[in-house]
Amino acid sequence: MKAYVNETLCVGCGTCEALCPDVFKLEGAVAKVIRQTCTDCCQSAKESCPVEAIWLEE
Structure with missing residues (x-):
């Protein structure tokens, strides 16, 4: 999953960075994906995003 x-x-x-620092990192005022391959925490980060800016694809 990516x-x-x-x-x-x-x-x-x-x-997202707090929940999944291996995948997400804040750069300025925007989150960036630093490792596209998901770990176990990606789903939690997606569900916790207050503006639904994260999505996951197979």
Whole structure:
């Protein structure tokens, strides 16, 4: 599974980075995917995003 962030929707709250630092990192006020291959925490990060800016694809 691969992780993606819609940078237009992202508000930079940092929840994804806190939950899944191997995959997400805040750069300025926007989250970026630093390792596209998901780990176990990706689903939690997706579900916790307040603006639904994260999606996962097989």
